Amino acid sequence: MRVVNPKDYYHPQDRKALRELQQIPGFSAVLKAFMKAFSENMIQGMNMSNKVRITDRQLPELYRLLPPLCETLGIAEPEFYLELNPVANAYTMGDSIISITVTSGLIELMDEKQLTAVIAHECGHIACRHVLYHTMADVVLGAGSAVLGGNLLTAGLQLAFFHWQRCSELSCDRAAAICMDGYETVAEVMALLASGSAELAKRIDMDLYMEQAEEYRDFMNDSGWNKMLQYYALMSQSHPFLSVRALEVREWCGSDLFKSIMDYKYERGSRLVTRKGLCPGCGRETMEEWEFCRYCGHRLRGKEQS
Template sequence: MIRPAEFIHPEDAAALSQLESIPGFPALVKKILSLGLEQFAYGINMASTIRLSPNQLPRLYNHLPPICRKLGIDEPEFYLQMDPNPNAYTFGDTKIYITVTSGLIELLGDGEELDAVIAHECGHILCRHVLYHSIADYILRGADGLGILGALTVPIQYAILYWQRKSELSCDRVGSIITSPEVVARTMGRLSGGPKSITAEISMAEWAKQADIYDSIRNDGLWNKALQIYAVALQNHPFCAVRVREIIKWGESGQYKNLMRNLHLNESGTVCPRCHKPVDKDWAFCKHCGMKL
């Protein structure tokens, strides 16, 4: 089983802590949940999209179960939506479901790039992002029209969207755990530049450098910084060049390499089930934590 502490992006953790410390945020969450909007959205999704299963488009559905088993999470419901825009999202609280669009399938096909996207969405479940992501979605859809948001809660709107952008970086790491950093970067290339026939030869290193240039523009004086903050304030995802740079950097880190090594050992049965540290097959007890093996 993979634990969020083993891969969570530090900016995600810091932004979430900051979000939850904002006065009024817990009350806002409670108020939104009391409106029954989750059941409302779930009903619409059930009636308007196609639920995938072993008996319904199994070729697509079969991507999900092995990813959930590897991550150690319960399998969410899985849906296909007719939408030419490539997209995937996870929604809900008591009933969590993942939806992928027809545009995403047409763009990526049904290989490892699709696995990377589904794993990313499962990462939101593993990291317990889904409740706050759903609340962010209510905000973006105009929950203020329901009388639960006003001028006094605008800072919460910006804070939750800021955290949402950072949370995507953690889930890109989950996509890398299931596939690889290279596959995740390649998937970003498809989403930014088009199908494989156009983007197959993208240099990810060159693309990542664009994120460095972007940082230099953003940090070139207070006015440029303010403009760039304004540009992303209402976005729920980071820019793709930034995501590619972050995932390439993480793929080269000791944290990623140690995590993948431990997963390999775990799958081969040579890791302690309690402390997740490597053990010798001849040990009766784990010498790290003392658990009987």
């Protein structure tokens, strides 16, 4: 098996939102204030005092899920912790020392395959180098904002942080789909997290769930006003976003890019994955060998002067 490079699956919206965030006036001031206040020792202390460290000797049945994912995504093995907390959650923190934490609620809720998909998603954050900014976003959007000085944080900056955080999930859902060889388990995880019940999630019709997500996404893209309202809704809760994520990752797994990444991962054929960039016509991802965009027909090459 080969290592899959994040540049081949990084979601275009993730890149765009990150660029927008970095261009907001005041971003660099917040970054500076954060780096001054941020202490990796504090995170380490918190991890060691509140959590159970998962290793090949402590909860080895959980630990063994991690190394193959790190191998596929080409990352160094992070520290791995169990937080005793009934709320189902997983998160990744740090900078030079990175740790993934899963809660006991998550382990109760999910079977091994689903749990693997969640850990793969978290490993995706490491591969995509999201972790420092995510840690910062948690501080900026959470209780820690007082530490940085409330006056540094404009509403625009908070919104941009929030928006990027949401968009970054899309890249990592792709990373999870690459590790799980398809979108199915990743979409299942979304339904599970949204419902909070394994029994109920089994009864949810996934096709209808996706259909609803499609409607929601259309609604979100409709007009500026709707978008605005949706942003505010998203700011206070993330669950509506879960169904859209399920839809996005399912669509992506139907693309040539995903198939080509799978071939590359399993060393079928010798060609490397080549993603050319975004189509100037429709903004979707195109492949190196396309002469015309397969979505909108825009000419991608052949315009060079002879």
